[in-house]
Amino acid sequence: xxxxxxxxxxxxxxxxxxxxxxxxxxxxxxxxxxxxxxxxxxxxxxxxxxxxxxxxxxxxxxxxxxxxxxxxxxxxxxxxxxxxxxxxxxxxxxxxxxxxxxxxxxxxxxxxxxxxxxxxxxxxxxxxxxxxxxxxxxxxxxxxxxxxxxxxxxxxxxxxxxxxxxxxxxxxxxxxxxxxxxxxxxxxxxxxxxxxxxxxxxxxxxxxxxxxxxxxxxxxxxxxxxxxxxxxxxxxxxxxxxxxxxxxxxxxxxxxxxxxxxxxxxxxxxxxxxxxxxxxxxxxxxxxxxxxxxxxxxxxxxxxxxxxxxxxxxxxxxxxxxxxxxxxxxxxxxxxxxxxxxxxxxxxxxxxxxxxxxxxxxxxxxxxxxxxxxxxxxxxxxxxxxxxxxxxxxxxxxxxxxxxxxxxxxxxxxxxxxxxxxxxxxxxxxx
Amino acid sequence: xxxxxxxxxxxxxxxxxxxxxxxxxxxxxxxxxxxxxxxxxxxxxxxxxxxxxxxxxxxxxxxxxxxxxxxxxxxxxxxxxxxxxxxxxxxxxxxxxxxxxxxxxxxxxxxxxxxxxxxxxxxxxxxxxxxxxxxxxxxxxxxxxxxxxxxxxxxxxxxxxxxxxxxxxxxxxxxxxxxxxxxxxxxxxxxxxxxxxxxxxxxxxxxxxxxxxxxxxxxxxxxxxxxxxxxxxxxxxxxxxxxxxxxxxxxxxxxxxxxxxxxxxxxxxxxxxxxxxx
Numbered sequence: 001x002x003x004x005x006x007x008x009x010x011x012x013x014x015x016x017x018x019x020x021x022x023x024x025x026x027x028x029x030x031x032x033x034x035x036x037x038x039x040x041x042x043x044x045x046x047x048x049x050x051x052x053x054x055x056x057x058x059x060x061x062x063x064x065x066x067x068x069x070x071x072x073x074x075x076x077x078x079x080x081x082x083x084x085x086x087x088x089x090x091x092x093x094x095x096x097x098x099x100x101x102x103x104x105x106x107x108x109x110x111x112x113x114x115x116x117x118x119x120x121x122x123x124x125x126x127x128x129x130x131x132x133x134x135x136x137x138x139x140x141x142x143x144x145x146x147x148x149x150x151x152x153x154x155x156x157x158x159x160x161x162x163x164x165x166x167x168x169x170x171x172x173x174x175x176x177x178x179x180x181x182x183x184x185x186x187x188x189x190x191x192x193x194x195x196x197x198x199x200x201x202x203x204x205x206x207x208x209x210x211x212x213x214x215x216x217x218x219x220x221x222x223x224x225x226x227x228x229x230x231x232x233x234x235x236x237x238x239x240x241x242x243x244x245x246x247x248x249x250x251x252x253x254x255x256x257x258x259x260x261x262x263x264x265x266x267x268x269x270x271x272x273x274x275x276x277x278x279x280x281x282x283x284x285x286x287x288x289x290x291x292x293x294x295x296x297x298x299x300x301x302x303x304x305x306x307x308x309x310x311x312x313x314x315x316x317x318x319x320x321x322x323x324x325x326x327x328x329x330x331x332x333x334x335x336x337x338x339x340x341x342x343x344x345x346x347x348x349x350x351x352x353x354x355x356x357x358x359x360x361x362x363x364x365x366x367x368x369x370x371x372x373x374x375x376x377x378x379x380x381x382x383x384x385x386x387x388x389x390x391x392x393x394x395x396x397x398x399x400x401x402x403x404x405x406x407x408x409x410x411x412x413x414x415x416x417x418x419x420x421x422x423x424x425x426x427x428x429x430x431x
Numbered sequence: 432x433x434x435x436x437x438x439x440x441x442x443x444x445x446x447x448x449x450x451x452x453x454x455x456x457x458x459x460x461x462x463x464x465x466x467x468x469x470x471x472x473x474x475x476x477x478x479x480x481x482x483x484x485x486x487x488x489x490x491x492x493x494x495x496x497x498x499x500x501x502x503x504x505x506x507x508x509x510x511x512x513x514x515x516x517x518x519x520x521x522x523x524x525x526x527x528x529x530x531x532x533x534x535x536x537x538x539x540x541x542x543x544x545x546x547x548x549x550x551x552x553x554x555x556x557x558x559x560x561x562x563x564x565x566x567x568x569x570x571x572x573x574x575x576x577x578x579x580x581x582x583x584x585x586x587x588x589x590x591x592x593x594x595x596x597x598x599x600x601x602x603x604x605x606x607x608x609x610x611x612x613x614x615x616x617x618x619x620x621x622x623x624x625x626x627x628x629x630x631x632x633x634x635x636x637x638x639x640x641x642x643x644x645x646x647x648x649x650x651x652x653x654x655x656x657x658x659x660x661x662x663x664x665x666x667x668x669x670x671x672x673x674x675x676x677x678x679x680x681x682x683x684x685x686x687x688x689x690x691x692x693x694x695x696x697x698x699x700x701x702x703x704x705x706x707x708x709x
Contacts, residue, residue, distance in 0.1 A: 262539065263591065263592040263593075264535045264538075264539045264588065264592035264593060265539045265540070265543075266499060266500075266540070268504070268508075268543050268544075269504045269505075271505075280504065280505075281502065281504075308621075308623075310623055310624040310626060310642045310645070310646075311642070313623075313642075313645060314626075314640040314641065314642050314645055315639075315640050316640055360634065362629050362631075363587075363624045363626055363627070363628040363629045363631045363642065364500045364628045364629025364630075364631075365587040365591070365623075365624035365628050365629070366587060366591055366592050367587070367591065367621075367623070367624070370591055370620065383499075383500055383502065383629070384502075385502075386500075386501060386502030387502040387503075387504055388502075389502060390501065390502035390503050391502075395501065395502070397634065397635065398633050398634055398635055399501055399630055399633040399634045401633070402497065402501075402630070402632075402633035403498060403501060403503050403506060403633075406493050406495070406497070406498055406506060406510065407506055410492035410493055410510060410513075411458040411461070411462065411492065411493045412458060412493060412497060412632075412633060413458060413462040413463070415462050417489040417490075417492075418489055419461075419462070420456070420461045420462075420488060420489045420491060421441070421443075421461075421486070421488050421489065422461075422467075423456075423460065423461060423467035423470050423471060424439065424440060424441045424470075424471075424474070426467075426471060426697075427440035427441060427471055427474055427475075428439065428440050429697065
């Protein structure tokens with residue numbers, strides 16, 4: 001007999017219809033959640049996203065090629081996640097397991113739809129079925145392994161890592177999804193009683209079936225119940241994505257696509273811009289670009305930027321992660337104020353959201369930008385925010401003196417140009 | 432490509448209009464007594480290798496790196512525009528600078544304002560000259576460049592921001608003649624800052640919170656007797672940091688170490704103590 005299994009086996013039609021209704025509902029909640037964040041990013045100055053998709057096919061590819069490559073390498077191959085010891089291992093395990101289960105579910109549904117169109121289009125059988133079941137069965141363990149590590153890390157709480165109550169919900173939810181998935185499989189094996197390769201291609205499920213050891217009737221009724229529990233958990237998870245840390249599934253790749261960070265480069269300001277806007281540098285959140293605002297939502301608070309920051313390491317009032325999180329808070333407050341029609345409640349960034357001392361603590365060493373897995377440019381936030389302070393005359397002390405000297409003598413030492421070559425005298429000792 | 436003998440040791444673009452490479456000295460080596468020694472070492476090396484170079488002299492202005500990163504964009508643009516005009520007037524194509532902040536500004540900041548040049552860090556040019564056999568050791572070279580262990584502090588604007596970390600090591604390997612380098616845990620692209628970037632060079636720092644103290648501590652922990660750097664800001668900060676740690680290690684630019692190794696130091700000591708202007 002060709003190894004296969006019935007999609008929605010043991011599930012009555014009424015439950016199948018309810019399943020699809022709930023799937024649609026959870027995706028609607030997901031879409032609404034994404035839309036809410038997207039509206040926040042729209043507060044920023046335009047990045048002309050429309051330009052990306054205009055022109056011939058070749059022209060469009062030319063424009064999106066860099067971004068597509070970044071998404072493939074940084075997100076797809078997890079390149080920027082590497083270099084962080086066991087944390088990297090856990091993230092990659094979870095990611096590989098999750099993606100396998102996600103792609104597997106999509107393929108399963110594709111098979112289901114195709115087999116309804118024509119029986120001959122069904123592909124979930126034979127050698128494909130064996131490879132599919134085996135791959136998902138084994139990679140599901142990676143997913144659980146990664147989840148368990150991250151649960152453990154929530155208990156240990158490394159100082160650089162951000163913590164939210166929803167993190168527990170997310171990770172325990174993942175654990176429950178993984179475990180109920182295996183139980184559903186084991187119960188299915190118990191009532192379906194596959195033989196030979198059809199059973200052995202699911203080694204974890206087969207092992208669990210042996211442990212559960214139920215008769216066919218008990219397995220059928222428990223299978224139906226646990227299948228529903230598993231489905232509810234999955235729909236809950238889909239609906240939760242935009243409201244928890246899981247949102248990095250969406251914002252991370254989007255930001256990696258748009259972020260063309262070049263270390264050591266800064267965006268210029270023109271006099272025309274200053275005349276048109278009446279200010280230098282950002283003063284409220286709307287003065288950042290939409291891409292920059294999206295980057296605030298891409299932040300997972302993994303704390304890698306904080307760990308490498310020399311200012312943070314020497315107890316100065318700067319953490320690049322804190323800057324990003326504070327700006328994110330300002331974005332939310334600004335949106336709320338504008339929605340309520342209270343322009344006066346829009347928080348000014350300087351002083352209120354970010355203290356000047358925080359901005360002056362930065363050495364522009366670029367370590368934070370270089371290490372961020374989702375390519376957030378903390379440095380450009382900090383350095384452009386400084387522009388506003390300087391324009392307002394808020395810089396004093398020795399640094400202000402250096403700037404004045406650069407203005408008057410074209411060098412920060414404030415010495416005359418005529419003395420620039422004095423160092424050469426010692427090269428030709430007078431005899 | 433040798434410099435005619437009748438030209439000054441460091442000819443200006445006016446004195447040597449047929450120069451092939453412009454040596455961008457930068458403000459630190461122009462005015463800071465300690466950093467001036469890097470420029471003199473560079474000139475000795477360039478002349479020894481027979482490089483046809485020139486400096487801008489009093490026509491050089493600050494690149495504006497600190498101004499831009501401190502947030503004074505228009506002061507930066509003023510300086511950048513003036514420098515680009517000067518560089519274009521003398522038809523400069525290739526620039527060597529020993530300051531990573533100058534390298535980054537000339538390369539990345541100036542490109543935004545129409546200044547496009549081939550910019551190399553001095554360690555890149557020196558590595559090139561060494562591999563071309565143009566910097567041979569003088570017979571009976573005076574002294575081994577570095578006694579005891581040597582470590583190298585990667586400047587962030589060189590190693591991380593511009594990806595230049597192998598050239599300094601190649602030059603250093605020649606300069607310390609077969610000794611192996613003691614690497615700090617954080618090196619190359621993962622280097623830690625000296626604390627002077629982003630305009631912090633011009634700010635006062637609480638002695639208890641100095642980045643330089645922490646970083647120099649890491650350097651001294653390798654057991655190094657010599658801390659090599661490739662940036663005049665790092666040189667200042669690491670020197671302060673070594674002192675703050677109560678360390679004895681010498682802090683030197685790679686070019687200075689190479690000069691020692693090749694025995695290119697002037698024979699008479701007083702030459703090094705020429706009146707400085709700072």
